[in-house]
Amino acid sequence: MSLNLLKKAGLVAAAAAFVLSAGAGDAEAKKVRWKMHSAFGTNVAVLGPVGVRITDWVNKISDGDFDIKLFEPGALAGGYAYYDPISQGAFDAAYGTPGANQGKNSAFAFLSTWPFGPGALEFNAWLQYGGGVEIGKELYARDGIEYFYCGMIPPETSGWFREPIESLDQLKGLKMRFFGVGAKVMQKLGVSTQQLAGGDIYPALELGTIDATEFSMPAIDRSYGFYQIAKYNYFPGWHQQSTTNEVLVNKANWEGLEDVKKAQFEVACKANIGVELAEGEALQPAAMIANQKDGVTNVTWSDDVLNTLREKWEEVLQEELAANPDVQKLWDSYTAFHEEYKVWGEMGYLK
Structure with a gap:
């Protein structure tokens, strides 16, 4: 093979290698x-x-x-x-x-x-x-x-407590983990609230940094072990439907x-x-049954308690709307949707 042919072959091989490496680079990219x-x-x-x-x-x-x-x-x-x-x-x-x-x-x-x-x-x-x-x-x-x-x-459930709550007056001075704007409702009842991530709640309960907590549904709460410390779990989740x-x-x-x-x-x-x-x-059903077997009492709030909580929520809502135009924008959007939706929501489902 002549020198020129060798050079040409070398150039072709180099070009092919370049194309292959570029293709590999594109795939990697x-x-x-x-x-x-x-x-x-x-x-x-x-x-x-x-x-x-x-x-x-x-x-x-x-x-x-x-x-x-x-x-x-x-x-x-x-x-x-x-x-x-x-x-x-x-x-x-x-x-x-x-x-x-x-x-x-x-x-x-x-x-x-x-x-x-x-x-x-x-x-x-x-x-x-x-x-x-x-x-x-x-x-x-x-x-x-x-x-x-x-x-x-x-x-969700609306709280894990060490003692039964016979009156909302018992909540005054209580230290409780609570999520979202529902925490502001609890504050109106005299509760001192803080928002903790899930993994931080059990040690806070165990050490007495907080007296009570809510976090999520029974199965999720059971994963965190709250039932081992607080034996009264309250329903319904008025704050998080x-x-x-x-x-x-x-x-x-x-x-x-x-x-x-x-x-x-x-x-x-x-x-x-x-x-x-x-x-x-x-x-959820299996978790609630397991909690009961472990000594937890599942309790339903009375209508009077729920009515009081709803009244406090209405106060909080008006405060939130007045304080933040972004809340107002979201609320206006949801309210407009709800007004139309309820024609279906109130008639399409069994009560």
Whole structure:
């Protein structure tokens, strides 16, 4: 072979190698690796599997091209302390609940739940078809965050107490973990409230830092062991008839995704809503029965107590509406939806 032919062959081989390496680089560039914080331990019933489920579905749908690694509370951030890291891009995504961020904007609490609020079906309908999600996205976008409504759970219990509550006067001076705007209702009854992440509640109860708590549904609360300390569990969950979960994503990272990966993420997120709600309903009876076997008394609030709580809620609501135009915007949107929905809601279902 002549020298010229050897040179030409060498050039062709070099060109082919370049094309192959460039192709490999393009394929590698299409792979996305994200880190996602979970506000709830993966061993916690109902709430814990959500982050695992969403990340696993995204990984499988994308055939591994969109790999999201889930981290337990405390690994990347404290349980509820994920807002600022997401805004700043410290990690890519976080699974939690909007009420965890009410210190940033009190309107976020209303994206989670509110006292004497709608059940899961109506709440879900308003969020997805009545404008709730759109307003949520607008609020979070101010801090460079993309908001996704990714889950819903059924009613919660409204408190674990060491002693039976015979009168609301017993609540005065009580130190209690309480979530969302419902905490402000309790404050009007003389309760000193604080919002603790799930994993922080049991030690606080055990050490006497708090006297009582609410957190979630019986199955979830049982995961945290509250029944071992407080033997009176009160129903119904007047403060949380349904509660949403969210996944927050750093906005720049979201906008940098290919459309197909955005679709993969959103499909997994929306699919979880129905699965989580069904699991939430399915697991509660067994948990309540198990609690009773462990010495827990399940108690129902009287109508008089519920009426008093509703009156205090009306006061809190007016204060919230006056204090924050974002709350007013959310409330106007929900109220308009509810006024039309109730034609169906009041006639379509058996009472």
